[in-house]
Amino acid sequence: MYYKEIPYKLACIEGKTTTDLYFKVRDAYRLFAAEGATLTEDQRLLGRNQPLFIQCEDHSSAERDLGDHILRVLTDSSVAAKVRADLVYSLSMRSMRKVFQGTNTRTIQDLRKISNSVVRSILKEKDIVGHVMEMTSIDHYILQHSVKAGTFGLALTINMFGDRLDDHDLADLCTAFFLHDVGMTKVPRSVVDKEGPLTLSEWDVIRNHPLWGHDKLSKITTLTEGAASIVLYHHERCNGSGYPFKKTGGEIPIYAKICAIADTFESLTAKRPFRPSKTPFEALKIMQREMADEFDPGLFQAFVMLLGSG
C-alpha cells in the first residue's frame, strides 16, 4: 500500500470527511477517520495541523487516485457551489505556486490535471466562476491574478463554444489561461512588485513577458497552437495598440482575444494594497467606454452576458 498526502480542504468538507483518511504515527499509517465521518472540533484542529493521507494501491497509482478524488468532489452537486469554487481556487493556486517556483514538465503536468477537473466542475456548475471571483488568499498577486483570469478565460471559452466543445481541448486551454503570465517569473521582482508608476525602461522589460513565457513553455512541453497563442498574444489588442507584435483584429487568434478580456477585467477588479479596485460593473464600464476598440466586440458582449448571468 502507498499513502498520498491530501490537502485538508479536500479531505474534509463542512466537517465531513470525503474519503477514508489516514495519518502517520512514527513509521506506520493509522486510520484517522472513515469516509463520511463527521469530525469533532478536536479532530478538525488535528487534521489541519498534521498531514492527512489517502490509501492507494501503489506509488504509480497515487497521483491518479488523488486526481480522481479531486474530480469526484469538484463535480459533486451535493457540495455547495461556493465550497467547490473555494476548492477550484485553492487547488489551482497550489498547483500554480509550484509552477512559478519551478516550471518543469512535472509541475506543468500537475497543473494540466487540475485544469481538467476545473473544466469539468465549471461545465457542470456555471456559478462556480462567480464565486471564484470573490476568493482571496495571501499568495502573490500574480498568482491570484493568473488563477482568476484563467478561470474567467475558460468560462468565456465555454460560453462561446458551448455547442461544439469537443472541437476545443478545454483542459489544455485552461492550463494556458492559467499560465498566460508565466513569463513574469523572468521579470525582476523589484519591477513586478513596484508600487509606483513604472519607468519606460521598466515597461520595456515587462513587455517581454509574453515572449519569455512562450519561450519557457515551448522548451518544456509541446504546446498546442491554441495554448501557445494565449501566452504569446494575450497583450495584443484589436486596434493595434498592444504588444509585443502590435497585431490587429484579424491577426490575433481568438483564444488570445478571450484572454485579453479576462486578463484586463481581472486586473481592474483585483484588490491591490496601493490602488483601489473596481467593482465588476465599474470594470466592465471602463472596458466598454475607454477600451472598446481594444477588444473583440462579440467576445466582449458575451463576457458581459456571462457575468450578468452569474
Ligand SMILES: [Fe+2]
Ligand atoms: Fe500578461
Ligand SMILES: [Fe+2]
Ligand atoms: Fe495577466
